[in-house]
Amino acid sequence: MLFSGSVLAAAGLEFFLVPNHIIDGGIVGLSIMASYLTNAPLSWFVVALNLPFLYLGYKKIGKSFALSTIFSIISLSYWLSVFHPLAEVTHDLFLAAVFGGIIVGIGVGLIIRYGGSLDGTEIVAILIDRRSGFSVGEIVMLFNLFILGGSGFLLGWDKAMYSLVTYFIAFKMIDITIQGVDESKGVLIVSDQHQEIAAALMDQLGRGVTVFNGEGGFSGETKKILYSVITRLEISQLKIIVNEIDDSAFVTIQDVYDVVGGMVKKKASH
Template sequence: MPVVKKTIAQHRKASFYIKKYCMIFLGSIIASLGLELFLIPNRVIDGGVVGISIMMSTITQLPFGLFLVLLNLPFLYLGYKQIGKNFAIATTIAICFLSGWSAVFEPIRQVTEDPFLAAIFGGIIDGLGVGLIIRAGGSLDGTEIVAIIMDRRSVFSVGEVVMFINLFILSSAGLLYGWDKAMYSLVAYFVISKMIDVVIKGLDESYAVMIVTNEHDDITSALNDRLGRGVTLLHGAGGYTGESKEVLYCVVTRLEVDKLKEIVLEKDENAFVTINAVHDIVGGRFKKKAIH
């Protein structure tokens, strides 16, 4: 039996890594299509190291992929030291894939010469690819690594550091390409960031719900029967009174949140409910069921 369990565990691990790197491979293809067929030919840039690489390629006439690899090298070292080996490996592979596919797609004629259309559709395609890479545990942008490190050592958040760096990069694009292209780049950056959020969080967002109640049996049964959701029972106590309390934990979709509130208040109008967005779910009995 131990040998069988070990074999199953090895197969699961192999399947996990195959899926992970297939997603990075696919994401790099999609991202390079967005860059080479829409953004780069129209001199519309993304933020971070990708944006700097595009500008360096314009100035020197050397391949975009070359600068993408070279400029990310110090950040990869920082990522390996500060975040971990798996992140550094996944990021290195993603950068190499994107560099290679950019060289393949670069000779292909651009889809549109309208910079606004390029910013919108290029941003959607690029954001989709980058989102897949991030979801697989990699990255294309060394500035995110810097932001994570600075977040630990300063009062600024990751988002604030990334925003500051990208404002500087987009301002540089204005000096190089003209301020109209810088504004189109800002539109592209916004579209890319929103598309990344959609890929990472999903269109059908899920929410983790914690319910503090004295009617835990009735609410558990109702959530099982009417929403088809598994419920985990946590034992707690009131911090002020010391009274024993039961806390219910479950995960529901965005469309089920209102129904859950209705069920809880129907069973216990004094229940205390907290609801938080969930970005990913692994395992469990999380399946959709008709609401009634």
């Protein structure tokens, strides 16, 4: 998966972004700008600029992460050099920004999902996150705003705006690749008809249900709280089920980024 991700990321860069002077965020974006200024191969800068961060990752995060990242970066560098002589796919800047962002995002998402990284700024963000009140995503976003702003002075503001489009598309595709298209949702339901709702969820959706004991903060009454994990596509069906049984039930739905164990898969139909 690390190998496949690096091939996809290299293809998105060399076939769409680099020939049209559109950059991605992070170290890869800095590498594209450095290659543009010096006419040196992009693959050189991808490796050279990531080296200090790889050392930090090895020391502060762990050997397994560092080795996966080293493999991913070397593989990316190799495929960048392989794809570079080939012709670009499109001269249309909008198409290049969109499809380049999609392909790069899927590639980077595969690498992150299987324990590696292509971007040294993510390593710095993880280390800063441990010592600050900012999240890793917020720190990476701040780095990339500076990088994309710098590309405006170097490549022109139209290219910088297309680069911003690419960045947000890639960011979303990374999320989809890591979490999967079939996103999971955690559902909390508070209802006096908890038994009927739990039975309906297990029977109609085939989902496991956990029952918690709760207490009303104002009334002090004992309440039963149902918890279940469903897919994004089942949200509307769940709302219909709950509403038909108890239209006054209290329901909250949250994103679930990973699920391990438990009765998550649908039970076979009887």
